[in-house]
Amino acid sequence: KNEVEQSPQNLTAQEGEFITINCSYSVGISALHWLQQHPGGGIVSLFMLSSGKKKHGRLIATINIQEKHSSLHITASHPRDSAVYICAVRSRQGAQKLVFGQGTRLTINP
Amino acid sequence: ETGVTQSPTHLIKTRGQQVTLRCSSQSGHNTVSWYQQALGQGPQFIFQYYREEENGRGNFPPRFSGLQFPNYSSELNVNALELDDSALYLCASSLPGDTGELFFGEGSRLTVL
Numbered sequence: 001k002n003e004v005e006q007s008p009q010n011l012t013a014q015e016g017e018f019i020t021i022n023c024s025y026s027v028g029i030s031a032l033h034w035l036q037q038h039p040g041g042g043i044v045s046l047f048m049l050s051s052g053k054k055k056h057g058r059l060i061a062t063i064n065i066q067e068k069h070s071s072l073h074i075t076a077s078h079p080r081d082s083a084v085y086i087c088a089v090r091s092r093q094g095a096q097k098l099v100f101g102q103g104t105r106l107t108i109n110p
Numbered sequence: 111e112t113g114v115t116q117s118p119t120h121l122i123k124t125r126g127q128q129v130t131l132r133c134s135s136q137s138g139h140n141t142v143s144w145y146q147q148a149l150g151q152g153p154q155f156i157f158q159y160y161r162e163e164e165n166g167r168g169n170f171p172p173r174f175s176g177l178q179f180p181n182y183s184s185e186l187n188v189n190a191l192e193l194d195d196s197a198l199y200l201c202a203s204s205l206p207g208d209t210g211e212l213f214f215g216e217g218s219r220l221t222v223l
Contacts, residue, residue, distance in 0.1 A: 004152075033212060041147075041198045043214035044112070086152055097166055098143065098212075100152035 003027050006087050006101035014109055019074040021104045023087030026068065034061050034072050035086040037103065043086070046072070077108045112136075114203050116215035124223050128189045131218045135182040135203030141210065142184045144176060147198040147217070156199075159184060188220075196222045 004025045013019060023032070034046040047054050047061040049070065054061050058077075063070040074081055087101040113136040123129050135142050141160045145153035155168035159178035173189040182203070188195055198217045204210035 035212075035214075041200070041217040041219065043153075043200060043202075043217075045212050045214070048211050088153075097155045097158075097168060098145075099155070100145075102152045 002101070003091075003099045004087055004089055004101040006085075006104050008104060009102065010105045010107075012107045012109065013077055015078055017077050017108075019077050019081070019106065019108075021072045021085050021087075021106070023070045023072070023101055024068060025070075025087075025089045025099075027089065027099075028092045029065075029068075029089040030092050031090045032063055032070050033088045033090075033098070034070070035088060037084040037086060039083075046085075074106075079108045079110050082107050112213040112215065114201065114213050114215040116199075116201055116218050118218055119216065120219045120221075122221045122223060123191050125191055125193060127191050127222075128187065129191060129220060131186045131188075131199050131201075131220070133184045133186070133201035133203075133215055135184065135201075136213060137182055139182060139203035139205060139213065141204045142178055142182075143202050143204075143212075144184075144186045145200045145202070146170070146195075147200060148194075149197070153200055156186065191222045193222050196220060 007022045032049045037043045049063045058075045060073040084103040086103045115134045143158040144156040147153040158166040162178045175187045178184040200217045202212040202214045
């Protein structure tokens with residue numbers, strides 16, 4: 001079992017829909033990152049969380065430390081949101097190691 | 111624009127050859143980490159450098175090595191290339207500490223034939 005699991009692996013929705021991507025992890029962490037990767041490879045950091053909730057524009061990220069779970073929400077989704085969304089955690093024990101989920105491929109159709 | 115640049119963007123090598131990938135970080139970001147991303151997979155941590163010293167390593171053999179320079183640039187070297195080394199190699203810079211935000215480069219796509 002991977003230390004970081006994301007669901008769903010693939011998600012297709014219509015423009016305007018509310019999107020939720022989930023991330024569960026099995027280790028104690030010091031921080032959790034949500035990342036966005038577009039075709040071609042470049043990765044952009046969306047959020048870094050250690051507790052609570054953060055909002056940036058139409059994106060909202062939440063984390064529940066006790067349940068070892070985080071969610072990324074996209075409101076009023078748009079085709080330009082189509083990308084792979086990756087959850088990554090920094091373990092409290094693994095020194096500097098960052099462990100990544102497999103990613104969720106999101107496609108928003110117009 | 112993350113302020114992190116990688117070169118080359120694409121390259122092709124043959125088995126047994128050696129490759130050097132380069133990363134230029136933002137000024138002041140004295141922590142750099144390297145990741146390998148195989149097609150369809152999430153990135154895997156290779157190693158991290160802080161102030162020119164390796165301070166963390168993932169499950170990669172010694173033929174994966176690195177350097178970090180005082181000008182915030184770094185290198186990933188891979189010797190004796192194998193077919194399975196074909197992947198996207200990403201570097202990310204950050205300020206030191208557990209909760210430093212990450213700034214990724216666009217990656218170097220290596221194909222080993």
